[in-house]
Amino acid sequence: MQYAPDPHPDESPLVPAAGLRGRSAAHVAERLRDMILAGELPPGERLSERMLTEGMGVTRTPLREAFKILEAEGLLVIAPNRGAQVVKLSPADVDMAMELLAGLESVAAELACARGTAEQFAQVAALHARMVACQRAGDLVGYFRINQNIHQNIVDCAHNPALSRVYRAESARVRLYRFAGNRVSARWSRAVMEHEQILLALQQRQGPLLRELLRVHHLNGWRVTRLVLENEVQPDL
Amino acid sequence: MQYAPDPHPDESPLVPAAGLRGRSAAHVAERLRDMILAGELPPGERLSERMLTEGMGVTRTPLREAFKILEAEGLLVIAPNRGAQVVKLSPADVDMAMELLAGLESVAAELACARGTAEQFAQVAALHARMVACQRAGDLVGYFRINQNIHQNIVDCAHNPALSRVYRAESARVRLYRFAGNRVSARWSRAVMEHEQILLALQQRQGPLLRELLRVHHLNGWRVTRLVLENEVQPDL
DNA sequence: ACTCGTCTAATTGCATGCAATAATGCGATG
DNA sequence: CATCGCATTATTGCATGCAATTAGACGAGT
Numbered sequence: 001m002q003y004a005p006d007p008h009p010d011e012s013p014l015v016p017a018a019g020l021r022g023r024s025a026a027h028v029a030e031r032l033r034d035m036i037l038a039g040e041l042p043p044g045e046r047l048s049e050r051m052l053t054e055g056m057g058v059t060r061t062p063l064r065e066a067f068k069i070l071e072a073e074g075l076l077v078i079a080p081n082r083g084a085q086v087v088k089l090s091p092a093d094v095d096m097a098m099e100l101l102a103g104l105e106s107v108a109a110e111l112a113c114a115r116g117t118a119e120q121f122a123q124v125a126a127l128h129a130r131m132v133a134c135q136r137a138g139d140l141v142g143y144f145r146i147n148q149n150i151h152q153n154i155v156d157c158a159h160n161p162a163l164s165r166v167y168r169a170e171s172a173r174v175r176l177y178r179f180a181g182n183r184v185s186a187r188w189s190r191a192v193m194e195h196e197q198i199l200l201a202l203q204q205r206q207g208p209l210l211r212e213l214l215r216v217h218h219l220n221g222w223r224v225t226r227l228v229l230e231n232e233v234q235p236d237l
Numbered sequence: 238m239q240y241a242p243d244p245h246p247d248e249s250p251l252v253p254a255a256g257l258r259g260r261s262a263a264h265v266a267e268r269l270r271d272m273i274l275a276g277e278l279p280p281g282e283r284l285s286e287r288m289l290t291e292g293m294g295v296t297r298t299p300l301r302e303a304f305k306i307l308e309a310e311g312l313l314v315i316a317p318n319r320g321a322q323v324v325k326l327s328p329a330d331v332d333m334a335m336e337l338l339a340g341l342e343s344v345a346a347e348l349a350c351a352r353g354t355a356e357q358f359a360q361v362a363a364l365h366a367r368m369v370a371c372q373r374a375g376d377l378v379g380y381f382r383i384n385q386n387i388h389q390n391i392v393d394c395a396h397n398p399a400l401s402r403v404y405r406a407e408s409a410r411v412r413l414y415r416f417a418g419n420r421v422s423a424r425w426s427r428a429v430m431e432h433e434q435i436l437l438a439l440q441q442r443q444g445p446l447l448r449e450l451l452r453v454h455h456l457n458g459w460r461v462t463r464l465v466l467e468n469e470v471q472p473d474l
Numbered sequence: 475a476c477t478c479g480t481c482t483a484a485t486t487g488c489a490t491g492c493a494a495t496a497a498t499g500c501g502a503t504g
Numbered sequence: 505c506a507t508c509g510c511a512t513t514a515t516t517g518c519a520t521g522c523a524a525t526t527a528g529a530c531g532a533g534t
Contacts, residue, residue, distance in 0.1 A: 021487060021524065022317025025305060049516070059489050061298070064517085065305045068262060072309035080259025081495050081516055093399075099348070100399045107340030162333045163340065166403055258494065258517060286486070296519050301487085318486055318525050 025065035028058055032066055036075050036086055037175055043088040047076070074173050089177060091229055095222075097174045102218035104167045108155040109214050110207035116157030121203050124153050128199050135192055140237055144182050148175065150195070154202060154214075178221075180228045183235030187224040194220070262302035265295055269303055273312050273323055274412055280325040284313070311410050326414060328466055332459075334411045339455035341404045345392040346451050347444035353394030358440050361390050365436050372429055377474055381419050385412065387432070391439065391451075415458075417465045420472030424461040431457070 020027065032052075035041045047067070049060050056063070067084045070076040076084045089097070127150045134143035148171065155167045182188060194217045201210040227233040257264065269289075272278045284304070286297050293300070304321045307313040313321045326334070364387045371380040385408065392404045419425060431454045438447035464470040 024488070050514090060516090061488055061490090065302055068302045068305045069309045072306045082497095083516065096397045096399045099397055100344075100403065103341070103344030103400065107337075107344065111336070160333045160336055162330075162337045162407065166337065166407065170399065170403065261518070287484090297486090298518055298520090319527095320486065 024058055024062035025069065028056060028062055029066035029069040031056060032070060033073075033075060033172070036070075037172055039176055041086050043086050043176065045086045047084040047086070049083065073169055087173070089174065091226060094174050094177045094229070095226070097170060098178075098218065098222045098225075100170055101167070101174070102215060102222075104163065104170070105151065105155060105214045105218065106211045108158040108160075108163055108167070109202075109211040111160060111163075112154055112157035112202060113205040113207035113210055115159045116202065116205075120153070120157045124150055124157070124202065125199060127153060128195060131195070132192060135188065140182060143188075144179055147182075147191075147195075154198075157202070177229065178225055180225055180235070182225075183237045184224055184228065184233060185236050187221070188237070191217070191221060261295055261299035262306065265293060265299055266303035266306040268293060269307060270310075270312060270409070273307075274409055276413055278323050280323050280413065282323045284321040284323070286320065310406055324410075326411065328463060331411050331414045331466070332463070334407060335415075335455065335459045337407055338404070338411070339452060339459075341400065341407070342388065342392060342451045342455065343448045345395040345397075345400055345404070346448040348397060348400075349391055349394035349439060350442040350444035350447055352396045353439070353442075357390070357394045361387055361394070361439065362436060364390060365432060368432070369429060372425065377419060380425075381416055384419075384428075384432075391435075394439070414466060415462055417462060417472070419462075420474045421461055421465065421470060422473050424458070425474070428454070428458060 032041070032047075041047065049063055053060055053063055067076055067078055071078050071084070075087060077087050078084045127146055131143055131146040131150065134140075134146060152164070152168060152171065156164050158164070182191075194213065198210065198213050198217060201213055224233070228235060269278070269284075278284070286300060290297055290300055304313055304315055308315050308321070312324060314324050315321045364383055368380055368383040368387065371377075371383060389401070389405060389408065393401050395401070419428075431450065435447065435450050435454060438450055461470065465472055
């Protein structure tokens with residue numbers, strides 16, 4: 001795995017000095033988080049301080065602070081004297097995380113129907129349209145990204161920042177693992193149908209129905225994903 | 238606010254050298270977390286690096302790493318060039334957090350009824366007995382601690398580590414604010430009655446009922462707490 | 475007296491150095 | 505040939521130093 005070291009560290013530092021004092025660790029954490037969520041730093045990858053500092057143009061102190069942040073977020077594990085690794089979740093871990101996400105969404109569902117604004121619902125509908133376009137175009141990556149976005153937006157409709165924050169963090173932890181499950185065409189088309197119903201229930205503010213639809217949607221999606229992760233079903237996409 | 242500086246730094250360092258290399262930041266974070274949750278570092282308190290390093294016998298590097306951890310947990314805020322402060326939640330923040338906690342408990346309720354073991358239920362029952370004893374003895378602090386413990390234990394009955402972890406973290410964030418609401422005797426006795434019903438529903442594995450009981454219990458408790466926080470009701474304990 | 479500006483001291487952010495630990499290479503031995 | 509032991513190297517954990525920024529004291533001007 002490459003760390004993309006900066007080819008011109010003296011000419012264009014990735015963390016320039018101008019007015020960014022005091023945000024170095026947060027900046028590095030964000031960069032690493034993006035790399036982990038993009039799969040550039042795969043689960044189990046060991047993060048060498050030297051390589052990363054050279055690659056990102058910062059010194060060890062802010063990098064190590066970023067490690068602590070990401071460890072608290074559950075994206076890294078730090079073993080004493082042996083550095084940081086990207087967390088590697090077992091199927092059981094993902095199972096538990098998915099159960100939690102489904103629970104959070106079910107809580108959000110009723111709140112969203114009670115408090116979501118028409119503008120927010122329109123935003124979800126617009127995302128849905130874009131997602132369908134991605135499906136038609138066979139753009140799996142774009143589809144998955146927008147799909148995640150839709151679910152986060154539904155949660156955000158609950159107008160509860162704490163709920164949104166927790167959902168975002170827990171969702172991030174398992175993003176890579178969920179992606180695997182979408183690589184099955186039969187599931188893909190069915191998921192879109194489920195999303196149609198979800199969107200309708202949201203727009204009609206049918207809380208209990210939305211809740212049940214999301215529950216089943218999660219159950220279905222995770223069942224397929226689990227089969228793929230356990231190599232019992234081969235992805236056909 | 239005092240930082241309890243170590244009176245004998247050379248004779249008994251609070252973070253001794255023996256085999257604890259690599260856990261300094263975690264150790265400091267735990268200590269600070271305890272101090273915050275105990276109210277020794279009240280909301281809004283500014284955390285001076287110099288005072289804390291002198292008080293805890295560590296240097297600034299692990300202390301600053303601990304700050305980052307606690308910031309990620311939502312217990313501190315770090316303003317660039319101006320250091321760390323204990324978070325000060327607005328009533329609206331606490332409101333949102335309580336809604337999230339209620340949601341997490343309602344999710345846990347059904348899972349706990351489905352999966353909790355008889356031993357776990359007995360543990361909850363034992364805690365309940367101790368809590369009642371505290372109420373009889375007028376031990377508000379002990380009551381509150383065991384009360385928190387009971388709720389965490391019910392969530393733990395769901396056998397979902399991710400759910401337990403999130404519940405623990407979010408619960409910690411608002412612990413100090415919830416405590417205020419228990420200082421009203423009328424609420425106190427009613428809360429114990431609600432707990433009796435909750436325990437029964439759990440033991441009888443009546444998921445939907447437990448869910449509803451917890452929802453109402455939260456609603457009632459938080460209503461009183463909010464009144465106290467907003468100074469509309471005077472604590473009588 | 476109050477406000478504003480300046481200077482100084484204190485504090486924070488980050489870089490770097492040193493010591494402890496773990497990883498690695500290599501020869502000796504079974 | 506594989507394995508163990510040891511020395512070397514690399515890496516991590518923490519302490520400390522320096523520069524940037526802020527907070528506070530002090531005095532001039534209104």
